Amino acid sequence: MSELQNKTMQEKDLKKVSAHQKVGKIVVKVLLYTFLIVMALIVIFPFYFMLISSVKTLPEYQRSVPTLWPEFIRLRNYIDAFNTGNLGQLFVNTMIVGIVSTILSLVITVLSAFAFARLEFKGKNALFAALLGTMMIPGELFTITNYATVNSLGWMNTYTVLIVPFLVSVFYIYLLRQNFMQIPNELYLAAKVDGTSDIKYLWKVMIPLALPTLISITILKMMGAWNSYVWPRLVANEEEYQLITNGLRNAFTDAEGNANIPVQMAAVAIVSFPLFLVFIFLRKYIMKGVSRSGIKG
Amino acid sequence: MKVELQNLTKIFPSRNKKSGEEVIAVNNFTFTIPDGKLIGLLGPSGCGKSTTLYMISGLQKPSGGKIFFGDDDVTELAAENRGVGLVFQNYALYPHMTVKQNILFPLQNLKGADKLSKDEMLDRAYNAAKLVQIDELMDRKPSELSGGQQQRVAIARALVKMPKVLLLDEPLSNLDARLRLQTREEIRRIQKETGITTIFVTHDQEEAMSISDMIVVMKLGVVQQIGKPQEVYDDPTNLFVAKFLGTPPINVFEGEVKGEKLYIGDAAVLDVAGVDDQPVTVGIRPEGFVLDPDGPLTCNLNSVEVMGRDVSVVSTHAASVNPTVRSIIDADNQVATGATVRYSLKPHKVFLFSKADESRIYFGVKSDG
Amino acid sequence: MVESKHKWKAWLYLAPAIILLIVFTVWPIINTVRMAFLEGYNQTAVVGGATYSFGIGNFTKVLEYKGFLTCLGNTMLLCVLTVPLSTILALLIAVCLNAIKPLQRLLQTIFFLPYVTNSIAIGMVFAAMFNMVGTAFGGENELIITSGIINNIIEFFGGVPINWINSGSSYAANMVVMVVYIVWNALPFKILILLGGLQSINKQYYDAAKVDGTPGWRVFSRITVPLLSPMLAYVVITGFIGGFKEYSSIVGIFGEDMGPAGEPGKLNTMVGFIYDSLVTQQGRASAAALILFGIIFVVTMLNMYVSKKKTHY
Numbered sequence: 002m003s004e005l006q007n008k009t010m011q012e013k014d015l016k017k018v019s020a021h022q023k024v025g026k027i028v029v030k031v032l033l034y035t036f037l038i039v040m041a042l043i044v045i046f047p048f049y050f051m052l053i054s055s056v057k058t059l060p061e062y063q064r065s066v067p068t069l070w071p072e073f074i075r076l077r078n079y080i081d082a083f084n085t086g087n088l089g090q091l092f093v094n095t096m097i098v099g100i101v102s103t104i105l106s107l108v109i110t111v112l113s114a115f116a117f118a119r120l121e122f123k124g125k126n127a128l129f130a131a132l133l134g135t136m137m138i139p140g141e142l143f144t145i146t147n148y149a150t151v152n153s154l155g156w157m158n159t160y161t162v163l164i165v166p167f168l169v170s171v172f173y174i175y176l177l178r179q180n181f182m183q184i185p186n187e188l189y190l191a192a193k194v195d196g197t198s199d200i201k202y203l204w205k206v207m208i209p210l211a212l213p214t215l216i217s218i219t220i221l222k223m224m225g226a227w228n229s230y231v232w233p234r235l236v237a238n239e240e241e242y243q244l245i246t247n248g249l250r251n252a253f254t255d256a257e258g259n260a261n262i263p264v265q266m267a268a269v270a271i272v273s274f275p276l277f278l279v280f281i282f283l284r285k286y287i288m289k290g291v292s293r294s295g296i297k298g
Numbered sequence: 299m300k301v302e303l304q305n306l307t308k309i310f311p312s313r314n315k316k317s318g319e320e321v322i323a324v325n326n327f328t329f330t331i332p333d334g335k336l337i338g339l340l341g342p343s344g345c346g347k348s349t350t351l352y353m354i355s356g357l358q359k360p361s362g363g364k365i366f367f368g369d370d371d372v373t374e375l376a377a378e379n380r381g382v383g384l385v386f387q388n389y390a391l392y393p394h395m396t397v398k399q400n401i402l403f404p405l406q407n408l409k410g411a412d413k414l415s416k417d418e419m420l421d422r423a424y425n426a427a428k429l430v431q432i433d434e435l436m437d438r439k440p441s442e443l444s445g446g447q448q449q450r451v452a453i454a455r456a457l458v459k460m461p462k463v464l465l466l467d468e469p470l471s472n473l474d475a476r477l478r479l480q481t482r483e484e485i486r487r488i489q490k491e492t493g494i495t496t497i498f499v500t501h502d503q504e505e506a507m508s509i510s511d512m513i514v515v516m517k518l519g520v521v522q523q524i525g526k527p528q529e530v531y532d533d534p535t536n537l538f539v540a541k542f543l544g545t546p547p548i549n550v551f552e553g554e555v556k557g558e559k560l561y562i563g564d565a566a567v568l569d570v571a572g573v574d575d576q577p578v579t580v581g582i583r584p585e586g587f588v589l590d591p592d593g594p595l596t597c598n599l600n601s602v603e604v605m606g607r608d609v610s611v612v613s614t615h616a617a618s619v620n621p622t623v624r625s626i627i628d629a630d631n632q633v634a635t636g637a638t639v640r641y642s643l644k645p646h647k648v649f650l651f652s653k654a655d656e657s658r659i660y661f662g663v664k665s666d667g
Numbered sequence: 668m669v670e671s672k673h674k675w676k677a678w679l680y681l682a683p684a685i686i687l688l689i690v691f692t693v694w695p696i697i698n699t700v701r702m703a704f705l706e707g708y709n710q711t712a713v714v715g716g717a718t719y720s721f722g723i724g725n726f727t728k729v730l731e732y733k734g735f736l737t738c739l740g741n742t743m744l745l746c747v748l749t750v751p752l753s754t755i756l757a758l759l760i761a762v763c764l765n766a767i768k769p770l771q772r773l774l775q776t777i778f779f780l781p782y783v784t785n786s787i788a789i790g791m792v793f794a795a796m797f798n799m800v801g802t803a804f805g806g807e808n809e810l811i812i813t814s815g816i817i818n819n820i821i822e823f824f825g826g827v828p829i830n831w832i833n834s835g836s837s838y839a840a841n842m843v844v845m846v847v848y849i850v851w852n853a854l855p856f857k858i859l860i861l862l863g864g865l866q867s868i869n870k871q872y873y874d875a876a877k878v879d880g881t882p883g884w885r886v887f888s889r890i891t892v893p894l895l896s897p898m899l900a901y902v903v904i905t906g907f908i909g910g911f912k913e914y915s916s917i918v919g920i921f922g923e924d925m926g927p928a929g930e931p932g933k934l935n936t937m938v939g940f941i942y943d944s945l946v947t948q949q950g951r952a953s954a955a956a957l958i959l960f961g962i963i964f965v966v967t968m969l970n971m972y973v974s975k976k977k978t979h980y
Contacts, residue, residue, distance in 0.1 A: 034767065047793060113867055144695075287782075403881075
């Protein structure tokens with residue numbers, strides 16, 4: 002009799018434990034999603050704020066009880082922003098600098114990475130190690146001398162000054178070299194036997210195989226031009242050569258903080274829009290490139 | 299602890315949503331594992347043996363059926379509440395902890411009434427380590443151990459909390475041949491010493507045969523046969539089981555039964571009482587051949603491999619399904635080196651299988667002596 | 668590797684990179700050290716024929732200079748606040764993301780979004796959010812038309828609005844804004860790296876822990892964190908390096924004055940100091956750059972030493 006009782010007790014215990022398990026699991030899931038969704042909302046809030054503010058009228062924006070959705074959508078803010086900031090000129094400048102420097106940078110990077118990955122020459126390893134060593138030094142240290150250099154070269158306020166000093170990225174050379182090294186050497190030997198030239202081999206075999214890395218580099222380089230601020234501010238102050246970020250900061254800032262914020266937000270949205278497009282369509286390549294680099298821009 | 303599986307079923311939803319085809323990993327598995335025995339779950343990869351093991355551990359939920367530990371229904375119970383010890387195929391030793399910390403880890407999770415003092419924990423860790431003979435290695439990291447040593451640590455970690463059931467997933471697959479032999483005996487010894495009901499999964503029939511009290515042969519989620527290793531070997535229920543067990547593997551021929559006689563090719567090789575006339579698949583164990591100058595089965599001789607105790611004769615036959623026919627003969631026998639070799643057959647080493655569903659066709663053996 | 672018949676070819680391929688590196692990387696390294704050790708060096712004056720004597724005056728002057736100490740203090744404080752905060756938050760988010768299935772990709776995308784932004788532009792958004800619009804705060808008959816969305820939210824929950832970034836705002840309030848913005852900006856990269864790390868941890872460790880009845884927090888502290896420690900170390904090291912070079916986020920919020928209206932330089936950083944001195948005081952800028960390099964080097968080595976001790980497998 003007592004045995005039977007014992008058994009039913011145990012059965013109840015087990016039932017309790019499994020019920021407990023289920024409740025625990027649900028509670029954990031709810032907590033997880035709540036935390037993640039709250040964090041996600043915080044993360045996207047600034048974007049939301051930027052967008053709704055950019056289409057508000059100034060009086061609506063300045064209300065003490067803010068509206069979550071604009072009562073009247075004022076797209077004129079965008080036109081005002083475009084005109085006040087002379088964003089068209091800045092956009093063209095930035096595109097010229099971005100495209101030219103990306104193309105040149107890719108050529109230089111591919112050639113160097115090829116030499117380091119496939120060719121044999123004296124001092125190769127020492128040279129490569131020295132290059133990697135320079136990656137440890139903060140870029141600001143170079144800027145001081147580079148400023149003087151471009152000044153004495155008479156490059157101030159030209160496209161050259163915005164493009165040339167940053168054409169070589171040791172990191173990209175490293176990244177691409179690693180990629181090239183994974184391509185079996187036999188392919189190169191076979192090409193040599195067939196009398197294929199280095200350049201043709203590079204173009205026909207290595208570049209297609211390393212394409213994802215090259216795309217990552219291209220995107221990061223373009224984003225770098227779009228977002229660069231410090232160097233252009235130093236060396237290209239004339240509006241003719243200003244880049245978009247500088248123009249944005251200069252044209253829409255008011256020391257008193259009383260600027261027409263809806264127009265300012267419209268300008269910010271204009272500048273951010275191409276980045277979002279890139280993000281939506283090329284997210285995979287960016288994330289791949291970033292997780293290997295950890296360098297912004 | 300007795301482990302009972304009732305109609306255990308696991309269905310995986312298809313990975314490709316469009317094709318919509320489900321995978322039945324385990325189909326309607328019913329079996330009671332007696333207390334204190336060592337059971338081998340045996341089958342080729344993808345047969346559902348590991349899934350069965352994971353369902354018993356609680357890491358995977360069955361789609362249907364029930365699991366009992368003793369008299370308790372544990373089907374709905376999560377892994378942590380089942381009190382099982384699990385040894386993973388690649389051991390899953392925590393790489394950042396020493397051997398000692400690895401073994402102590404399960405004990406440190408105990409709560410409430412089960413909570414142990416530090417000394418008790420160390421005591422039990424050292425006892426478990428001694429049992430698997432790694433007590434000298436307690437301060438090493440897993441990366442500093444050989445495969446065999448890691449395996450022992452994994453077993454010690456599973457044993458230290460005194461599980462009701464010990465589960466081993468392919469315990470020997472990551473070891474080299476010599477260690478495998480040694481370790482499987484070790485597993486047998488540990489199981490005997492602790493008396494814990496132990497279930498292990500393997501695709502290696504030799505491994506399963508050599509140490510298990512009972513083996514379960516599975517194919518595509520369906521249990522084919524359950525029994526003592528020797529029984530299953532001597533009396534397979536279908537062609538799959540016959541082919542899966544035994545090294546060298548069983549020789550398979552296309553044959554035909556006519557007038558209660560078994561024909562392979564044109565030769566009547568064996569009397570098979572009680573079998574209707576039909577084409578059949580014939581399985582003959584390598585040790586089922588007897589060298590006989592007047593024997594009915596004539597094969598073309600390829601080569602003779604002397605292996606010390608035995609001689610392995612490799613030959614070919616037109617009706618053989620495999621490229622070669624391999625027989626094992628006692629080394630005392632003289633194998634004539636000619637173009638052909640002739641055999642008579644041991645009736646209890648010959649199995650007939652239906653062409654239709656590969657099931658066994660039993661025949662009566664005349665006890666003529 | 669191929670023994671090329673024409674070794675000059677390799678050098679030909681490398682020539683553009685090497686020439687540019689010599690001019691814009693190697694020479695600056697040498698020159699920066701040279702300028703740092705020439706007392707009160709000024710490039711413009713050199714052209715006019717001035718000469719400078721060798722000495723460590725630049726370093727001592729930099730350290731005595733009050734502006735520099737403010738910059739150093741601001742930079743250090745930002746590092747100490749933002750690196751642990753963003754790392755812990757990123758770790759939590761990554762662990763949670765790794766534990767869910769539905770919505771995982773969507774949420775992951777959202778968390779990565781701030782990475783692809785212009786730090787100046789979004790800095791302006793943050794400035795607007797924390798901004799106060801109206802007459803000067805604290806004066807008589809003040810009329811606050813709007814106090815910025817953040818203050819609106821604070822008021823909604825019954826709090827008192829705070830002057831975050833406008834004229835007369837407190838250092839603590841400024842710091843809060845900076846920290847919020849920098850952490851927001853730093854999260855995506857850290858989440859990406861940590862989530863990648865989490866996904867590469869063998870699932871069997873978790874199964875093993877589960878069979879052993881390990882409670883969640885113990886799985887986290889004894890298994891997840893140790894196995895993730897190489898990625899954590901990486902994220903912390905890059906976080907510190909980035910933190911010591913903090914500059915453009917502050918420009919984004921406060922403008923090039925690096926402080927609230929009326930208090931320029933209040934929130935200046937090491938890099939800001941270097942840029943301020945760069946045009947006319949190259950000796951001072953060089954000394955500051957070398958100090959920055961020294962700090963980054965020491966902190967990186969320290970981090971690596973600690974993480975080596977903690978992650979030995």
